[in-house]
Structure formats: structure tokens, C-alpha cells
């Protein structure tokens with residue numbers, strides 16, 4: 001995964017999704033049904049197990065293929081030998097795809113937004129005020145109606161005086177108007193620059209200035225942020241803001257022409273302008289991704305790239321149709337959400353807009369007693385990121401444990417039974433017993449997300465195996481895990497709905513190839529047994545045109561082969577399973593060569609050391625000028641203090657304990673022990689460690705929102721500590 005992987009959850013909101021809040025309170029109150037359940041649970045499995053244990057054949061999902069470019073081991077999707085490029089004939093650009101889909105589905109509902117009924121503020125214990133919303137039903141517009149609005153907005157841009165040969169940026173939270181503005185730009189062949197709403201000022205100024213954006217579209221909340229840096233935004237002339245319920249907007253900013261979104265629509269409606277359609281090679285989007293170092297890079301996506309990804313995903317998500325309902329709440333400035341909504345639009349599905357803070361009945365911003373987005377919308381499809389699913393899982397488990405007694409026992413029993421069944425096979429996971437457990441245990445949990453979810457998409461970062469299983473069991477849906485980067489327009493690999501395995505990212509999407517290229521120095525070779533291994537290189541229709549204004553970085557990461565196909569070098573290390581599915585096993589830049597030539601994979605070693613009970617977080621550090629590595633360890637305070645207490649180690653405060661020789665030596669022994677159990681080599685064990693009394697949090701900028709280490713920041717902040725360890 002690339003540097004930007006944490007960004008999906010980097011919005012202040014996604015972190016705070018509250019699940020819990022008593023949804024289980026009425027679960028299994030009824031002692032009678034619990035007793036029946038126990039009897040049922042013992043008797044039925046004996047009968048059923050034998051019925052479902054057929055012999056399973058491994059399904060082939062990818063097949064090796066000969067291609068051009070650098071030598072390697074290449075796989076394609078088993079479905080088609082020719083790469084998929086468009087969802088249907090003629091839909092070669094976003095503009096064409098949108099128009100054709102709107103015509104095809106004109107009477108189906110398309111975009112929906114909830115109306116604000118009431119806005120309240122409650123005061124917390126610390127005196128802070130929290131906004132609480134009472135939101136009503138979704139108000140829908142059809143494909144036909146949205147098409148009209150898009151045409152109007154496109155015309156309005158021209159009437160406003162926007163020069164269509166200059167770029168437009170969208171800087172806003174996810175909402176229906178985002179999508180309308182986006183499609184409107186394409187009808188005039190205008191390139192859209194997208195920027196994460198959570199991006200800092202420097203990055204914002206850099207992105208807008210570098211692409212010489214002349215019209216900026218933002219929501220009224222972010223207009224303030226933009227106004228505060230207006231003097232640095234020299235190229236901006238027009239600003240269009242999305243109106244929202246009772247937010248006052250000041251429009252006297254710099255010498256900008258500031259207009260409301262609805263005014264622009266009216267302008268276009270009154271005076272239509274002819275469309276200027278792009279071709280597939282034209283750049284549709286320049287998407288800025290935040291890196292862990294330096295200024296963000298703008299990835300140039302062509303119309304052909306976005307359409308190809310959508311076409312490919314259409315073939316792997318089963319049964320997409322206008323009867324599907326999708327809940328949109330992740331940032332549209334991230335390729336994962338953008339691709340997902342494009343797929344929904346292609347399928348004629350309806351998209352209901354919500355937000356991470358209003359997702360469930362117990363979400364932070366939902367007024368007590370009123371409904372969250374999911375229970376009103378009842379989506380059939382949901383996209384998510386690992387950090388959110390982990391939170392859902394923790395919320396449910398905490399709630400179950402809180403109940404204690406029979407409830408906990410019953411949940412555990414039901415969970416175990418369902419797990420065994422699923423691990424057999426997804427398709428074998430149906431039957432009387434499933435119906436039973438669903439009715440008495442899982443139905444309530446499912447209702448948090450509306451109760452109708454049939455498929456979940458997950459992307460942005462790898463999903464932990466136990467979380468994947470938990471969702472499979474409790475929500476009762478398969479999860480399609482996507483692997484892709486902004487540079488490949490999300491489209492690379494996608495795990496399939498009927499694949500019961502965990503920890504893999506599936507076969508290549510049918511719009512591209514995935515090639516493994518040997519990395520000799522790192523010791524990953526395509527000739528490795530039992531599976532070929534190497535750097536993951538992606539080729540095909542979804543591979544983007546490169547980084548904006550940065551030929552050097554583009555040439556480093558992209559190559560064009562003799563057949564004209566573009567390949568992107570991801571820097572991830574993967575291996576192919578015999579059925580054609582990819583597994584990501586390492587990251588190239590996290591591998592360091594020590595003084596004597598041994599390679600050390602920081603991520604692998606850290607994962608092993610993290611299983612010590614003392615470790616809350618650990619960063620391994622290796623450098624080529626030494627023959628050994630060192631580590632910074634954030635201990636779990638309770639565990640360390642417990643140890644100190646039972647061993648009579650006295651200290652005045654926790655920082656002092658962390659500095660004590662005995663404590664350091666205790667933790668180091670524990671690391672050696674778990675390291676040996678994980679079969680690490682001696683040089684992989686840190687020769688010296690330092691215990692860090694303060695936790696590393698996303699707020700401190702030392703880890704991403706997905707809690708991944710930000711190595712560069714950590715190295716910079718603790719430079720002196722690292723030097724001392726080598727001293």
C-alpha cells in the first residue's frame with residue numbers, strides 16, 4: 001500500500017463512529033429462547049455438519065499469462081483473456097458513461113440526501129458543546145433529474161465565465177453536489193483537481209497553485225479555511241460553494257467572485273451552453289494524495305482509467321443492479337470511494353449520502369432517539385475501511401461482554417458455529433442452522449447497519465483476518481477486499497465474494513495484469529517455491545498517466561513496454577497463490593540492508609515483536625552502517641507497572657520506570673523470546689532498545705489514522721534517542 005493509505009480515515013469523523021449504545025440491550029433477554037438455543041445448538045450441528053462437508057475443489061481465479069515489458073511472473077483474471085476496458089460499448093469516457101447511464105436508468109432513483117429536521121447542542125461534562133442532529137428521510141432525485149442538474153451546472157460554469165481550458169478543484173466533504181459538480185465539469189472537458197478535506201494549508205495551497213486552478217468548489221464549512229489562505233491562492237478567480245442548512249457564508253473574500261452552487265445551476269438553466277466532450281485519453285482527475293513525507297503528489301487519471309476500473313468491478317461484484325442501495329460516507333477525494341460511486345452510477349443503483357458521524361443510531365452526531373443514516377437508508381452495499389470495521393467489531397464485542405452470563409455464552413457459541421461453517425465454504429454456509437442463529441443472535445447486530453447489507457467493499461489498507469471473519473459472521477455478508485492505489489485508479493486486485501480465505505487480496509481485476517518482478521537484493525524471486533514472489537507491478541487500462549508536473553517521479557514508478565502498455569511499480573512485495581490470488585507480504589522500502597549484507601524487513605520483525613505482552617507499539621530501526629538493529633518500544637503501561645509491582649521495582653513516575661535498567665532488560669528478554677518463537681534470525685532481534693513513556697497517536701503525527709507507523713516522522717522526532725542506541 002502506498003503512503004496515502006491512512007488518508008481514507010484521516011477525516012476527523014471516521015474515527016469516531018460509535019457502535020454499541022445499547023443495540024444489544026434487548027438481545028436474548030428471553031431466557032426461554034436461550035435455553036431452546038442451547039439444545040438446538042447441540043443437536044442440530046451433529047445432523048447438519050455431515051450434510052455440508054462435501055469435498056471442496058479449489059476454484060481457479062487467476063491464470064498465468066505471457067505479456068510484454070520486464071521479465072516476471074504475470075497473472076490475469078480467469079474471466080477473460082482480453083482486458084476489460086469499458087462497461088459497455090461507447091462508454092469510453094466519464095462524460096459518455098454518465099449520460100448513457102442516466103438515459104438507461106432515467107426513472108430510477110439516483111442520489112439521495114437527508115433533510116435536517118432539527119439541530120441541537122448538548123453540553124458535555126467538560127463544558128464543551130456537541131452538535132446533535134435529527135435528520136429525516138432521504139429526499140431522492142432520479143437519474144433523469146440529476147442528468148438535468150449536471151447539464152445545467154456545466155452550462156452555468158461557462159456562463160459564470162470559467163475558462164474551460166483551466167482546471168477546477170473540488171474541496172469538500174462527500175455529498176450529492178460533489179458528484180454533480182464532478183460530472184458537470186466532464187461535460188465541458190474540464191479537468192477536476194481533488195483534495196482531501198483534511199489536508200493542511202501548505203498542501204492545499206501547493207495543490208491549487210501547482211495546477212493553476214481558476215475555479216474552486218467547496219462546501220460552506222471549508223470556505224472559511226480557504227478564505228484564510230486566500231492571499232496565497234493567486235490563480236483562483238471563482239469560488240462556488242455548496243449551500244447547507246443554516247450556515248452563514250461570507251462572500252466578500254479577496255477579489256474572488258463567490259457564487260452559490262444553486263445560482264450556477266440557475267445560470268446554466270437559463271442559458272444552456274453546448275457540451276464539449278472529452279476523449280478517453282484526456283485527463284479527468286488530478287488527485288492529490290497525502291504522502292508520509294513532503295508535499296502531496298497529484299496523480300493524473302484519464303477518463304479511460306476511471307471507466308476501466310468501473311467496468312472491471314462491475315464484473316466481479318455479483319448481481320449489481322438498480323435495486324441496489326449504496327450508503328456513501330467515505331471521502332470522495334479518495335480513489336476508493338470515487339471508484340465505488342462510479343460503479344454504482346454505472347449499475348443504475350441509488351446512492352444515499354450520509355456521514356461517518358451520523359452512520360448509526362448511536363453515532364456521535366445523531367440525536368438520541370432518532371435514526372442514523374444506515375437504519376433509514378437500509379443499504380444493500382457498503383464500502384468501508386479496516387479502521388472502521390475494527391471499530392465495529394470492538395464495539396460489538398464490548399457490548400456482548402458487558403452483558404455477561406447467558407448472553408455472552410450464547411453469542412460465543414453462535415459465533416463459533418457460524419465460523420466453522422463459513423471456514424468450510426461460503427456457499428456451504430447456508431441452511432437451517434444459519435437461519436436459526438441469524439434469528440436469535442445476529443439479526444440485532446445486522447440491524448445496526450440497516451439489516452439489508454448483502455455485500456461489503458473494503459479497501460485502503462489490509463484488513464485483519466479476525467475482523468474479516470467477524471464481519472462475515474455477524475453481519476452475514478462477504479467482504480470484497482480491493483487492493484489498488486491512486487496510481488492504478490484503485491483497480492488492481494479484488495477478492496471475490498465466494499472466496500472464504502482471509503489475508504489475500506484476490507486475483508487481478510479484469511482491466512489489468514499483475515506481474516511479480518524478482519527483487520534479487522531483497523531475496524524475493526519469481527522462482528521461489530512454493531509460490532513465486534517479487535515486487536507487485538500493475539499493467540493495463542487502469543494505470544494512470546503519472547504524476548502532475550513531476551516527470552522524474554513518474555519515470556521512477558511507471559514504465560511503458562514495447563506493446564504500449566503502461567506498468568506501475570508499487571513497491572509492495574507480493575506472492576501468488578496457486579489459485580491466482582495475490583497476497584501482499586512486504587514493502588520494499590521497509591527493507592534495509594545491514595552492514596554485513598543481511599536484509600532485514602522492518603515490518604515483518606515489528607509484527608513478530610508486537611506479540612510480546614509488553615509491547616503497545618514498536619519501531620525497529622536498522623541502518624546500513626551497522627551490523628545490528630535497534631528498537632523504540634512503547635510499552636503497555638499497565639503490564640509494565642504490574643511487572644514492577646510484583647518484582648518490587650520502585651519508581652516515582654512512569655517515565656522513570658521506563659528508563660530503569662531492569663525494566664529495559666525485562667522487555668528485551670520478552671522480545672527475544674517472542675522473536676525466537678517467530679523464528680527470527682539473530683540479526684533481526686534489536687540489540688538495544690529504549691522504552692518510550694508516551695503513546696504514539698494519530699494526533700501526535702507519529703502514526704497514521706489506521707495506526708501505521710510514520711517512520712520518517714518517528715525517526716526525525718527521536719533522532720537523538722536512536723543515535724544514543726547506536727552510540
Ligand SMILES: *[C@@H]1O[C@H](CO)[C@@H](O)[C@H](O)[C@H]1NC(C)=O
Pocket residue numbers: 205206209210232
Ligand atoms: C505557485 O506556482 C508558481 C509557478 O507555477 C511558483 O513560482 C510559486 O512559487 C508558487 N507559489 C506557491 C505559494 O507555492
Ligand SMILES: *[C@@H]1O[C@H](CO)[C@@H](O)[C@H](O)[C@H]1NC(C)=O
Pocket residue numbers: 252
Ligand atoms: C469587502 O471587504 C473589503 C475589505 O475586507 C471592504 O473594504 C469592503 O467594503 C467589503 N465589501 C462589502 C460589500 O462588504
Ligand SMILES: *[C@@H]1O[C@H](CO)[C@@H](O)[C@H](O)[C@H]1NC(C)=O
Pocket residue numbers: 164165189277278279282
Ligand atoms: C480536452 O481538454 C484538454 C485540456 O484542455 C485538451 O488538451 C484536449 O484536446 C481536449 N479534448 C478534446 C476532445 O477537445
